Amino acid sequence: MTDAADLRERTARLLAAHPPATTAPLDFLRARFDAGLAWVHFPEGLGGLDAPRALQPVVDAELAAAGAPGNNPGRLAIGLGMAAPTLLRHGTEEQRRRHLRPLWTGEEVWCQLFSEPGAGSDLAALATRAVRDGDRWVIDGQKVWTSSAHLARWAILVARTDPSLPKHQGLTYFICDMTAPGVEVRPLRQITGEAEFNEVFLTGVSLPDSHRVGEVGQGWEVARTTLMNERVAIGGAATPREGGMIGIAAADWRARPDLRTHDLHQRLLTLWVEAEVTRLTGERLRQQLAKGAPGPEGSGMKLAFARLAQQISGWDLEFLAEDGLTYDDWALRRPESVDFTGREAGYRYLRAKGNSIEGGTSEVLLNIVAERVLGLPPEPRTDKDVAWKDLPR
Amino acid sequence: MTADTPAADLLYGESEDDLRAAVRALLAARSDPATVLADLEAGRACDTGLWDALANGIGAAGLLIPEEFGGAGASAREAAVVLEETGRSVARVPYLTGAVVAVTALLGCGTGRPPVGALLTRLAAGTVAVLAVPLPTAPDQPFRTARPTVRATADGTLHGTVTTVADAVCAEVLLVPADGPDGPALYAVEVPAAGVATTSLTPLDLTRPLATLTLDGAAGTPLATGERAVAAVRGALTAGAGLLASEQLGIAEWCLTTAVAYTGTRTQFGRPVGSFQALKHRMATLWLDIASARAAARNAADALATGSPDAPVAVAVAQAYCAPVAVRAAEECLQLHGGTGMTWEHPVHLFLKRAKSDESAFGAPGRHRAALAELVDLPAP
Structure with a gap:
């Protein structure tokens, strides 16, 4: 079992082999990831050491004292807080090996293609389609409130693969290549004047089946992992x-x-x-x-x-x-x-x-408190068992 | 004062959980709302049997009293847990007035003085003493904005009238702030005695008896004078205000639990009424307020227990926040019960009356906010 002393020793070895003063920041971050000191609670080989999460501050304090460069987590919020835990839990070994290292070092920024103009609080009603085409999927639809989309190399995406099933059952979770043809990002200007967020239009975007996360039809369960981490992050x-x-x-x-x-x-x-x-x-x-x-x-x-x-x-x-x-x-x-x-x-x-x-929204959160914490009876839900394509809209 | 205050322990310790379990079991058996209501109708002012079981059986009377005087040498953290439970059951026991306020006043008089030590020993064994001030008196008032209405003469006798004294009808000893021949003073008066009349009032809160005290030449034993007497009374009322927050937390919790249970089963329009968002959002909001009230009440109890220099701020914050939460919880509980909530038979009115009276006790929320304005440097215009 890795303890605090062991982590200090590993951190000292990392600093000795890659002195921050003479190492390019990206090279240092890559070396830190490979040493398992990026997020110590992740598995070995994926930036961690299977250590308790509570020990991460030990590493962070040693590195900060040595003047080591950081990965600017504010810029990587979606990748670190949502994509990474989802890939860790539901991704394939190949997906984890390909994506987690550049995600953590900041070489590749991630964004989240979940909300749609017609699916806000009722996220499971989303309409973006994913249609199978041999060993690929073709994506068509519109996403909204996507922070970092204009900077992102990758996105986590939920799309509808079977409209004939009730809304929660016909969804599938994907990794979307934001450089693929058919991905268009437009700034979404807010009442503040700035544009933190974007609208993302997906037109005939082709993704390989190897970019699917979880089984076909399991998208809602996978998305719940992402959303639970979002609430923790906020x-x-x-x-x-x-x-x-x-x-x-x-x-x-x-x-x-x-x-x-x-x-x-x-x-x-x-x-x-x-x-x-x-x-x-x-x-x-x-x-x-x-x-x-x-x-x-x-x-x-x-x-x-x-x-x-x-x-x-x-x-x-x-x-x-x-x-x-x-x-x-x-x-x-x-x-x-x-x-x-x-x-x-x-x-x-x-x-x-x-x-x-x-x-x-605060209204949805009050429902969650009322039903899950207080155990009050749920609102009658007329849409739960109806095929998505037959829902009124 | 406004930053870098070390974090208080806001959780409950194992011994506090054990104490809670004992008090809750006693009050569930002896002080459920139906029993409280029946006792009130029978005209019994004090439940002396319940007090004996709480004070001596569980040892709650002496929680704040040092072991050398027969107490438990515990702290405000434990007393706060008792008060959460007495609030949850609107128990008719002089715990806050006697075991918290009066005991704290005596401790402030200096335990080395023989009459003080002797009184503490009696209180640890269950004798009830109360501080003779009107219930709404805030910690910063006595001897400042509220001059004592009792005058002590050079021969040690007391003259004057004190209104709305809580639990005086249950008391064997009155701790009386007075204007003495040498300025502020605190005296002990035994009751019943010649020259002391206790006249019961009809209280809004049926579960906390109020009385007017008339002292006409009553014999008083001096406990403290001058600044010591002022500080003792202020400390007692600060402890009372801070720990009242825990009673208010208990009241609010009963009200929410009861409203959730009722609206989950009461059916109108073919659905449990608790399934309507208009109602469930109100209960969810109340739950959030109660979670915050718990943090505020624990913070005040911990600050009082550790003698933190932050205690005046923690107490003012807790009372400014928790008093309205208890009132809102009781008002919402009544409304969510519909017509049932307006009946004498349903106990929610006991909680409403307690919560509304508690709001005024030891200073109303606005008075505590005004105190904060000075304490945290947000001066009035």
Whole structure:
């Protein structure tokens, strides 16, 4: 069994053989992957050592202290957080060997072709078709809200292979080559002015059957692995008191006595209390996870985060008065990663509107809490056993 | 003060789980809502049998009292667990007022003083003492914005009236803040005694008796004077406000559990009403609020237990957050029961009345937010 001491020794050997000061960053990252120190909980030969996931910080701390280059995880969020765990669980040996190394080093960026104009909360209703053609598949359809598609070499894709089955049963999961003929990426401009996301049009895109992940018709089960990892990824890290959005609002309050009113004061204090309690709830969840006993509270963190981000950013814009009337820049930017607090108050307010939609709407998350945590009876579902092609649309 | 506060232990330890199991078993057997309601109708103000079982049988009375005085030498973390359970069953026991507030006031008077030590020993054995202040008194009020209404004369006798004193009808000892000949002071008064009249009020919360105390020449034993007396009372009310959050958590949990159970079985329009999104979203939202209330309440209990310098912030945050959650949970529970929730027979009204009264106890949420404004440097205009 690999322990912390063993990992430190392996990290020291890696650093000795490939001194960061004199090694090209990509060469270092490849060597780190080959040494099993990329994600230690992955299998040997695939960037890991079958070690406990909790030991990864040991490696990260040693490498950071030595000034080793990182792989810019913010830019690789879809690949690291969603594609990799899905390929590990459901991919073929060949797929894992081909894809995981360049995915982790950042040589190849990934994106996610799931949501469609007609399939948002009801993802399983998606309409993009995959039709078998000998040992290949031909893909036709339209995907939307695809972050990183304009940078991506590969995509994880869910498409409908059998419209005569009920919606969850006729889906199949693929790896899509984003350089293949028939893949067209267009920026999707948001209310903030920028375009973090894309629309992706797939017209007669031909993929080999070796790009299929899981069995034909098992796409929903495979996609659930991806989506469960998405919710974990959105959960958030430990924050100090007044971390995040509330810290900005509190700093604004302290800096501008001239703008204070009693009404804004009451509302700020209420938001401050809610932000502090939400921070404590996240801290409690982390303490449970550290003891190996995760509670169902995780389902709620994203809901609380979204509500607070929206309320605090709205408060801030109102408080700032004249300064809240202007906007920094409406230019169509193409950011490589998202930063909810990185720009001015107007941007924060507008971007926060997406927090209760992306990664599962707050309404769908409330349904999940009600039915899976509280055990309340489900809504009657009229579409579950009907052939997808016969659903009203 | 606003950053880099070390993380409190927000979970429950094994001994806390054991304590909870013992208290829950006792209250399930002796204080289920139907029993509470029947007792109230019979006009019994205090359930002395239940108190004896909780105080002495389980040893809950002495949790905060050092072992040298016959207590358990435990902490606010354990007391908080007891209060979650007394909240969950709206138990009619003077636990918060006696075993938390009065005990904390005595501890603040200095345990080396003989009358204090003697009182702590009696309290550890189940004698009930209460702090003679109006129930809505917030930690920062006594001797500051709320002058004592009782005056102590040089001969050690007390004169004055104190309104809405919780659990006074169950008490054998009153801890009375007073304006003494040398300024602020805290006295102990035995009851019943000459010069002490306890007049029961008709409380909104049927499960926590209230009374007006009239002191007319009652004999008082001085426990502390000056700044020590001020600090003792403030510390007692801070502990009361902080641990009340755990009672509010217990109340909210009962209300949500009861609403989920009812709406899962009550059928209208051919479906369990709990299957309608308009209702299930409200219960899911409540569940989220309760998960947050638990974190806030544990944080306050841990800060009080460790004597953290962050305790005033943790207590104000917990009370500002948990008080409205308990009220909302009770109000939602009533509404989700439809007409059944409006009946005297269904126990939800006991929880509503407790939650609404608790909201005012030890300072309403707005008063705690105002305290925070000073504590975390968000000054008023």
